[in-house]
Amino acid sequence: MSEESLVVSPTADPRLVRLPDGRTASPPKGWALLPPGDPGMTRRVKAAGPSWTVIEQKGRKKFSKGVWAPAAHIEAAKAELEVERADPAYARRREQDAARRVKKQDAYVHDFADSVFRLLRFSRTFHARAIELAAAVTAHATPVGSGTVARTERIPVEQRAEAAVIAWMRHQTTAYDDMKVARVKGARREVRRELAEISRAVLELHRRDVPHGVASCPLCSALARLPA
Numbered sequence: 001m002s003e004e005s006l007v008v009s010p011t012a013d014p015r016l017v018r019l020p021d022g023r024t025a026s027p028p029k030g031w032a033l034l035p036p037g038d039p040g041m042t043r044r045v046k047a048a049g050p051s052w053t054v055i056e057q058k059g060r061k062k063f064s065k066g067v068w069a070p071a072a073h074i075e076a077a078k079a080e081l082e083v084e085r086a087d088p089a090y091a092r093r094r095e096q097d098a099a100r101r102v103k104k105q106d107a108y109v110h111d112f113a114d115s116v117f118r119l120l121r122f123s124r125t126f127h128a129r130a131i132e133l134a135a136a137v138t139a140h141a142t143p144v145g146s147g148t149v150a151r152t153e154r155i156p157v158e159q160r161a162e163a164a165v166i167a168w169m170r171h172q173t174t175a176y177d178d179m180k181v182a183r184v185k186g187a188r189r190e191v192r193r194e195l196a197e198i199s200r201a202v203l204e205l206h207r208r209d210v211p212h213g214v215a216s217c218p219l220c221s222a223l224a225r226l227p228a
Contacts, residue, residue, distance in 0.1 A: 008052045010065050017054060017068070027052060032071040036064040044077035045069045061147070105144060112150055113138040115161035126206040132223045137161075137168045169199035173218035 008017040014033075016024045027033075033054075034045055045051060045067055054065035084090055113134050122130035141150035141164040149155075149163040170176045174195050181188045202219050205212065214220040 005050050006052045027068040031068050034067045036066050048073040109142050115157050119161050122206045123209040125209045137164050166196045170195050172222040
């Protein structure tokens, strides 16, 4: 067993894990737990030999709880990285990588906001509302690590923009967050589908050059509540 690299689940006992076949087991003698948070260390430890990656699943999301591996491999990787990271060239590369990530993120935020604005197609009467909504949706959906649909690359950015707008509308213009949804398979999906249709109808109102009152419009009311 110790010669295999496995993906395991945590248990209430920090010294026990659940194996893929459902059994519980302790990591092999001489192994230690490498906490999550340092991708460079994790890659090196996994490349050095067999390991058990601890993954906790909550709903559709998965969270790393660390990697069990031979303590000698962890210490060797730690020593190698300490030497590498002490080199001034490493710090320069880190700064350059960070600058590239910031530039890439800024470009994506701009492109995403533009996609949202084009999706809205609000009339001239509600042009300012379109700008406000695009900014609000973008600010919520695009931060790195937010886990929103805007961060996935599996669908085109136009589809991400639409999904993000509907999600923002669901939470900001409907009573979804306070709803008691039956614990029946498909019930929550059906509620979301119905609310999405309502949200699309609200958006459609803003594509007409017909003014309406803020108090009677869930979208205008939600935008009015946003911090200045």
